Amino acid sequence: MSKGESNEYDILSSAERRSGAEERWVSFQPYLLSKGYRLRPRYSPEWVPSWKTSGLRPDYCEDSIDSMPLRVLDAIRIKDQNQVMIKMLIPKQGEGEDELAILKHFASPSLKDDTANHVVPCLDSFPISATEPGHFVIMPLLRQYDDLPFKRLSEVHDFLQQIFEGLLFMHRNSVAHCDISSANIMMDSRILYDEPFHPVEQTLSLDIQRMVYPKYSRLEKRVRYYFIDMGFASWFRDPSAPRLVTRKPARIMSPEQTERSPYDPFLVDIYQLGTVIKQDLIPQISVLDFLIPLAEAMTRSDPSTRPTLTKAQDSMNTAFLGLSGTRSLKSATFFATDCDAPAIDAMCSTFLVNLKRG
DSSP, rough: OOOTGGTTTTOOOEEEEHHHHHHHHHHHHHHHHTTTEEEGGGSSTTTOTHHHHHHGGGGSSGOOOOOSSTTTEEEEETTTTEEEEEEEOOBBTTTTTTHHHHHHTTTTTTTTTTTTBBBBBOEEEEOOOOSSSSEEEEOOOOTTTTSSSOOBBBHHHHHHHHHHHHHHHHHHHTOSSSOOOOGGEEEEEGOOOOOOOOOOSTTTBBTSBOOOSSSSSSTSSSOEEEEEEOOOOEEEESSSOOOBBOOOOOOOOOOGSSSSBBBOOHHHHHHHHHHIIIIIIIIHBBBGGGGGHHHHHOSOOEEEGGGOOHHHHHHHHHHOOOOOOTOOOSSSSGGGGGSSSSHHHHHHHHHHHHHHHH
């Protein structure tokens, strides 16, 4: 058994105790450093908790923060100090078998600069080790597409335009995602900030000593949205082969996925995207109820009656016609950024200082 693998699924950590999953990353730290990627101090083999000398409570020290995903961790790309994410791709039967090839395909010179390409960029990749299967894949630091609230109707329209555009681009290149969900739709929000945010606690500064807020709105700086996690994606390299698959697992299961018969994964993508709109986007932003007919059509039980992705895209754009893009939105969820950010920051900073002293 390879180094750290026996403890890979030990995810119980504390400020001072790294989990088995974390120790696996620690074992790779020197190798990743040699490849040009620096992990946070917590993942150094020589780590000494900073609160041992600072006098601060562990909760207020950056190196007390772990990373829950077993096979994903943040890092700094040394050559340009950019924040990135590192993913361990370890294929197994039925999952991840084409993931690296798909990521490399969409990162190829002929596709990577196409504005319709919304597959998460593969910035770099290399083997995990000479003795272990799998690869490390380097991707930009992203966050959930709705982690920051939509403020204007035009921002939602732009989000949907990019997502439809990106999925159509995948389909034109013979790839079905097969696992579309809100968890697998991300955005690169760094352009909205005038300073880096913490890669795990993304509402905080790098040193986690204060809250950080976007300087720009999505109207002022256009963010890019991406599909991630191609672990269950299907790539039909042979144009003459039947475009059918059987029983692929997914976060959102269409009716045909629960049956034993082969099904069209491209129609499943339509169902899953429609479900994201119906179950996640519309309930969060009530004024989007005009999208309900579209979402209902995309999630019909009979896949043959669902609109094509192109027709669904046209219907989506038509639904936004005549609506004011500057219309303010009220999310069903309260966000700190909906209020006076400087005032909240001042209150939180005072609270943190008093708590540290206590």
